[in-house]
Amino acid sequence: MKVIWAPWRMAYIKHSRKPAACIFCTKARGRRDADNLLLHRGQHGFVMMNLFPYNSGHLMVAPYAHVKSLESLPAECALDLIQLTNLSLRVLRAEIRPEGFNVGINLGRVSGAGIEEHVHVHIVPRWNGDTNFMPLFAETRVIPEHLQATYRKLRARFRLADTHDGRRRLSPGRRPKRNAKPIS
Numbered sequence: 001m002k003v004i005w006a007p008w009r010m011a012y013i014k015h016s017r018k019p020a021a022c023i024f025c026t027k028a029r030g031r032r033d034a035d036n037l038l039l040h041r042g043q044h045g046f047v048m049m050n051l052f053p054y055n056s057g058h059l060m061v062a063p064y065a066h067v068k069s070l071e072s073l074p075a076e077c078a079l080d081l082i083q084l085t086n087l088s089l090r091v092l093r094a095e096i097r098p099e100g101f102n103v104g105i106n107l108g109r110v111s112g113a114g115i116e117e118h119v120h121v122h123i124v125p126r127w128n129g130d131t132n133f134m135p136l137f138a139e140t141r142v143i144p145e146h147l148q149a150t151y152r153k154l155r156a157r158f159r160l161a162d163t164h165d166g167r168r169r170l171s172p173g174r175r176p177k178r179n180a181k182p183i184s
C-alpha cells in the first residue's frame with residue numbers, strides 16, 4: 001500500500017467542525033494580523049501561520065480570491081501564490097533552518113482539505129528524525145515553540161525580506177491597493 005504523507009490532514013481530523021465563515025477571507029479582511037497569525041500580505045495573496053501546526057513553522061499561503069481550486073485563479077494570482085510560497089521558504093530557511101519541506105495543496109475534502117472552499121498552499125518545515133516524535137493518531141502534539149513567539153520572529157524576517165528584495169511589498173496590517181501593480 002502506498003502511503004501519501006499529508007500532515008495537514010490531522011488538523012482537519014481533530015478540528016472537523018466547520019467555522020461559520022471562511023477563515024482565509026475573514027483573516028485577510030481583518031486588521032488584527034498578529035492575533036490572526038497573518039504574517040505577510042502580497043498583491044494577490046497572503047501568508048499566515050497554521051493555528052494547528054503539524055510542525056514548527058507550518059505556514060499557509062492563500063489567494064485573496066475565494067476559489068476552490070488552482071485552475072480558477074487568474075494567471076497573475078497563481079504566479080503570486082508561487083512567489084509568496086518562495087518567499088515563505090526563504091524566510092523559514094533563514095529563521096528556523098529546516099532540512100527540508102513538504103509543500104502541498106489539498107483539493108477537495110477527499111484529499112484531506114480542511115477548508116476546501118478556499119484553495120491554499122501548505123508549507124511544512126521538516127527536520128531529520130522529526131517523524132520519530134510525531135505520533136500519527138495522538139490527541140495532542142507538542143510544538144516546541146509557542147505560536148506567537150514564532151510569529152514575531154517570522155514576521156520580522158518577512159519585513160527584512162521586503163527590504164532585501166529592494167521591492168516595495170505590502171507589509172502586514174496594510175490593505176492591498178486595488179489597482180496596484182503586480183510584484184515583478
Ligand SMILES: [Zn+2]
Nearest residue numbers: 022025066118
Ligand atoms: Zn475564503
